């Protein structure tokens with residue numbers, strides 16, 4: 001708790017007790033319930049709460065999307081997943097960090113609440129290079145995880161480093177290139193970046209799986225241990241209330257919306273038929289659960 005003291009010292013003395021309680025209550029909600037997967041333990045961390053405006057979803061008319069969502073916004077989140085295997089600690093993605101002042105993440109507080117430190121993380125598996133997944137790799141202009149190998153799909157790296165792709169990018173994507181390049185160059189300077197081709201096994205029990213569409217190198221990670229599995233699906237889905245029932249509905253930020261829909265259909269079919277739990281970045285915290293067949297689509301049973 002000591003590293004919270006600088007924060008607390010900014011609070012007027014009369015409010016100290018109340019604020020300390022509030023912080024304590026908050027720290028409890030930063031970490032979800034651990035899910036055992038063979039010899040691994042998967043801990044969901046809440047980097048930041050979030051919801052998605054319905055006009056981001058494409059594929060059917062507004063009234064149908066509103067009816068599925070049940071309100072003006074689709075409930076969502078920014079989840080990061082901490083994996084514990086013996087003394088080893090891994091992360092899947094790294095949250096928002098402080099790259100965008102209007103949307104700062106709280107991963108350092110989450111890790112503290114989970115009883116670990118950034119120096120203990122040895123591997124970080126990145127699904128794609130959007131700022132809400134790689135922003136947390138940087139802190140105060142330095143690598144936030146000084147001992148971690150950061151694994152990134154080569155196609156993803158190539159896309160964000162491609163000057164022609166940057167020139168052709170829609171206006172709302174342009175700034176993402178600048179942010180991604182800053183993070184990637186910092187990691188390269190520190191020799192912390194490791195590029196791979198999806199399909200490769202990256203660490204004991206962790207195999208990368210191409211789930212292209214949201215971005216051109218978007219990659220999931222299948223953790224397998226003692227016959228148990230969990231599939232980290234990154235941004236395969238953004239709205240529980242909409243995209244399980246209608247996997248064909250994509251998000252405006254899916255780089256190739258029809259490829260994203262096809263990938264979503266294929267992945268959901270596999271995890272439902274094989275009863276493999278998924279862990280998703282943007283589904284409401286904790287974002288881990290089982291996908292089941294439901295009518296023409298699917299439903300999601302959250303692990304609480």
Ligand SMILES: [Zn+2]
Nearest residue numbers: 130132235281
């Ligand atoms: Zn995302």
